[in-house]
Amino acid sequence: MRVAAISIFPEMFRAITDYGVSGRAVSEGHLVLDCINPRTFTHDRHRTVDDRPYGGGPGMVMKAEPLEAAIDEAVERVGGEAKVICLSPQGRVLDQAMVESLAEEPGLVLLSGRYEGIDERVLESWVDEEISIGDYVLSGGELAAMVLVDAVVRQIPGVLGHSQSAVEDSFADGLLDCPHYTRPEAHRGSRVPEVLLGGDHERIRRWRLKQSLQRTLIRRPELLQERELTAEEQRLLAE
Ligand code: ADE
Numbered sequence: 001m002r003v004a005a006i007s008i009f010p011e012m013f014r015a016i017t018d019y020g021v022s023g024r025a026v027s028e029g030h031l032v033l034d035c036i037n038p039r040t041f042t043h044d045r046h047r048t049v050d051d052r053p054y055g056g057g058p059g060m061v062m063k064a065e066p067l068e069a070a071i072d073e074a075v076e077r078v079g080g081e082a083k084v085i086c087l088s089p090q091g092r093v094l095d096q097a098m099v100e101s102l103a104e105e106p107g108l109v110l111l112s113g114r115y116e117g118i119d120e121r122v123l124e125s126w127v128d129e130e131i132s133i134g135d136y137v138l139s140g141g142e143l144a145a146m147v148l149v150d151a152v153v154r155q156i157p158g159v160l161g162h163s164q165s166a167v168e169d170s171f172a173d174g175l176l177d178c179p180h181y182t183r184p185e186a187h188r189g190s191r192v193p194e195v196l197l198g199g200d201h202e203r204i205r206r207w208r209l210k211q212s213l214q215r216t217l218i219r220r221p222e223l224l225q226e227r228e229l230t231a232e233e234q235r236l237l238a239e
Pocket of ligand 1: 088089131132133134135136137139140141144
């Protein structure tokens, strides 16, 4: 997958290109991430990307021209066919279903704003979708863009090893993850549940599923509303 990130702080994206699962996706060629700085497309001495808002008020607004030139360049870099997404708290809140559908796109252009916002005319004419990562305000779209890339990259076939398939991820089946344990068996008086020590894979599968169901019911009951329970799941929750 090709992703072009537009940002006045392109170095921030090292957090995903240099570390962990996304870093390996880059070094193995599953993800090509280009960063494009809109300042490159300014022509004045100060390389101005922002200006005062019409109508007054605090803060600055990102100017249309450098952003539009950056989007043009970004679309070309990802191969001419790309969904242009602006990260913004005004957007649709990202969830796992959106992540899975974005992973099917051949290319993504991610526009990260700073200051009070982006000239609305860019959003109207150049952006396909605005996406938020949650109902809180960050100081810029970069962290949100990285969250999106990290979640999407996990879905690209071959990025996760066999032992950590994305199918096993929390949310992949609409439920929260079950608890996990590693050695030692007893830690500060708390023991690993007996079922996990026995090696009966079917019993372990049922135990994990039940834990996931109970956790989801207690912590995020609305997730169960959005999903039909299988006969086995209903039984496990009732027992
Ligand atoms: N930019 C600032 N806050 C944001 C958020 N919550 N989601 C996406 N982009 C943002």
